[in-house]
Amino acid sequence: MEAMAVQLKGVSKMRKRRMIGPIDLNIPEGYVVAILGHNGSGKTTLLNMLQQIVLPDAGEIRWFGQTHVGELPLDIKQQIGFVTDGAVEENHVTAKDAARFRAYLYPRWDMDLFNRLMDEMEVPQDVKLIKLSKGERRKFEIAAALASRPKLLLLDEPSSGLDPFAWKTMVDQFRRFMDNGDTTILIATHIADEVKRLADYIILMNRGQCLGIAEKDVVLDQWREVWYEGDLKPESIPGAVESYREAGGLIRVITTRISEARERLDLAEANILKVRNLELDEVLEFWIAGYAPAQWRSPKGDDER
Incomplete structure (x- = not known):
């Protein structure tokens, strides 16, 4: 222990x-x-x-x-x-x-x-x-x-x-x-x-x-902003906390679980155009808003997924 x-x-x-x-x-x-x-x-x-x-x-x-x-x-x-x-x-x-x-x-x-x-x-x-x-x-x-x-x-x-x-x-x-x-x-x-x-x-x-x-490292590695084209609804992407559909069908989504999100996008044959690492201060604002990081450790020492 x-x-x-x-x-x-x-x-x-x-x-x-x-x-x-x-x-x-x-x-x-x-x-x-x-x-x-x-x-x-x-x-x-x-x-x-x-x-x-x-x-x-x-x-x-x-x-x-x-x-x-x-x-x-x-x-x-x-x-x-x-x-x-x-x-x-x-x-x-x-x-x-x-x-x-x-x-x-x-x-x-x-x-x-x-x-x-x-x-x-x-x-x-x-x-x-x-x-x-x-x-x-x-x-x-x-x-x-x-x-x-x-x-x-x-x-x-x-x-x-x-x-x-x-x-x-x-x-x-x-x-x-x-x-x-x-x-x-x-x-x-x-x-x-x-x-x-x-x-x-x-x-x-x-x-x-x-x-x-x-x-x-988990916080910085897993938070990403992803732009993609395809029929996959952004709300079905694991860890999605914010999304926006731009003109022309381009979709932007922020996820706390980029590894799982990539798998879901690949499975749906979506075309990933760009992936950006979020800055730490951006992540913290989402965390304050209630979106805890994936794989975070609770104050009592238990893991949440």
């Missing part, structure tokens, strides 16, 4: 403008999982509840198979890394001193890894953190989070403050770090390109609700 890094059952939290949840979710160990959603969808609240910075109003959270009420015990905290805009209390110390302090907090701290990452990302260690640029501060936070060798790494909008070249470097660092295979990374983002480069799974949040978790 697949081990779970985090499990949420009926977890909810009332915020100023909306209820977040109830959320039922199983996150498997050893993968990069992207939490996608518009601003205000509940992504940051979910990450904060996983750290117990924000306590849920109801429901149960399990970390590595353990349940805790209230503040997390130290041994669990030491297994969780988090990247945000940075701790204010560290502003007036250098990156080097901040790293030495964090080394006392995390038993698995890897100073060699921290120094290598800081060198590769060209972040000065003898400058006070408050004097670093926003991008340099974000690089420091990422280097420090990775150096703690966490079992669970939570990233809230990790590319904030980074230019495209710096973010590509970060993606390479995350991939190298994941080679160890014992870390789970959760990335809260609204940028689809970050997901395409890094994630194994996608969690979609919308208006405080979790709409499920799906394998990224």
